[in-house]
Amino acid sequence: MPSRDDNHTGARIKEQRRIARLTQRELAARIPYSYSLLNQVECGARAATPDFVAAVAAALKIDVTALTGQPYVTELQQDRLAALVRPIRESLDLYDLGADPGLQTRPGAQLAREADDLCRTVRATHLRRAAVKLPGLVAELTSAAWTTPTTELWQALASTYRTAHDIAVKLGYFDLSSVALDRMAWAADRASDASLAAFRQYMRALVYFREGEYTIGQRLISAGHGLLQGEALTRENIAVTGQLHLGATVIAARARDQHAVDTHLEQAQDCATRVGDASEVHWMSFGLTNVKLHRMSAAVEMRAYDDAIGQARSLRLPAALATSRRAHFLIDRARSEMETGHKAAALGTLMDARRAAPEQTRYHPGARETISGLLHMARSTPENLGYMAAWIGL
Structure with missing residues (x-):
């Protein structure tokens, strides 16, 4: 079985449990999962599913990200995405500053189209491209909406805040995503939408x-x-x-x-x-x-994984389906395949998810945990699995 370091969700659960001064049996008594499963997750023999992580976080009264380890700082830096987060954060703080006298804004219809294009870009999982464009558009729309407060401009600004939320969630910056949702409420209220x-x-x-x-x-x-x-x-x-x-x-x-x-x-x-x-x-x-x-x-x-696989096999996804939804489907399918022992199929499905949406898949906790589970189910690590594990940061 492959060696394993302590940079996985189970190890972080163990660490946080000890900080809370709980034994495994005491923590297991507080969650709707067995002591045996908790033991296997902590040692890395079983993947920590999202529902399991959420239950443990609630029992320990800590944030889920303390257990998932998001954001994945090393991978974000390698992909040159971490540097894009600060400008987004700064742009969200412009909301109540009024019009920027030093900023020349384009016509409202053009700004609205660009806000729509950004939504489309995120649905296509081009996160870097959207993250680069977003701060400038937020600044421009904020100034334009204060100068000429039309419904169209406030709606477009609300849309860009929604895009900021989507990017933040996909990269693991949940604190930033909450700020973006607050700003979205502020703009939607002004749009009376x-x-x-x-x-x-x-x-x-x-x-x-x-x-x-x-x-x-x-x-x-x-x-x-x-x-x-x-x-x-x-x-x-x-x-x-x-x-x-x-x-x-x-x-x-x-x-x-x-x-x-x-x-x-x-x-x-x-x-x-x-x-x-x-x-x-x-x-x-x-x-x-x-x-x-x-x-x-x-x-x-x-956890009706056989049912989920049956549904997945019968689904015929239309070509026009957003790439983000397609990737989410593939990650769900891979998890079900792993949980039912279809290891080769699960790995192949995750590789399909990577081909469809590499940025989304790399930072998706479900994909990460499924690969983690496959590593520990393998007697030896197949080349493709080792490659995927290294790519996702395991």
Whole structure:
């Protein structure tokens, strides 16, 4: 079996457990997982799944990132992405400074198109390209919106804040992602855009989903629905309503509530049937395909891995599906294949994810933990697995 250093999630769980002065049995008693599994995760013999990590973090009252080790500083520096984070952080701090007299801004329609292009770039998982362009566009839109406060400009600014959130999450900077969501609320309020405000609640709910705070996540989803009550039944509002139900689906799955999973999936499917492919609405990729992807993700979260693999094999993803969603599907599939002992298939699926979206895959905790699990299942390390492990930073 390959040697292993202490730079893995299980080792960090062990360290934080000791800081909390808990034995393995004491910690196991506080989480919905067995002592045996905790023991295997801590020594690196089993992968730490996202739901397991969230449960441990909640029990120890620490942030999930203390256990996952994100952001992956070495890899970010190698990819020259770390240096791009500070300008984004600085641009988010311009929101209340008014117009910049030294900055010449382009016409509002052009800025709105560029904000849309940035969303499209992130969906295509070109994170570096988006991160380079984002700070300048945020600065320009901020100044323009203060100078000429139109709905279009405030909406475009809210969109760039959403892009900042997406980039921060994908690179592991969750503190920065929270700031971006606060700024998004600020701009959506000035745009008087209920669908944007509701969509922001969906993204906030996913933050708590990652942290294992499912009750708060469910409340945020309900708050999102509340923002749309009384609004016109437009295509946009129906799509956002459906996306809120999809967010509720994965939260319910993580909470092991099958009835809620089925209910939200049914309501999301109803919305998708009414609007068809609504991928263009806030770049959510909402539609019948996304409902199917969330149905599979729910199976993964509920550890019904055989069911998840069966669904994955029957899915036919359209060519137009956003690369970010395709990569997420592949990472979910690889996790299910590993958990059911299909080691070669899991490795091949992760390699497909890398080819589709290298930047997203490299910084995705699910991909990292699946490779970690494959390393410890292997009697010897195949060349492709060793290559992937080195690439992802293990």
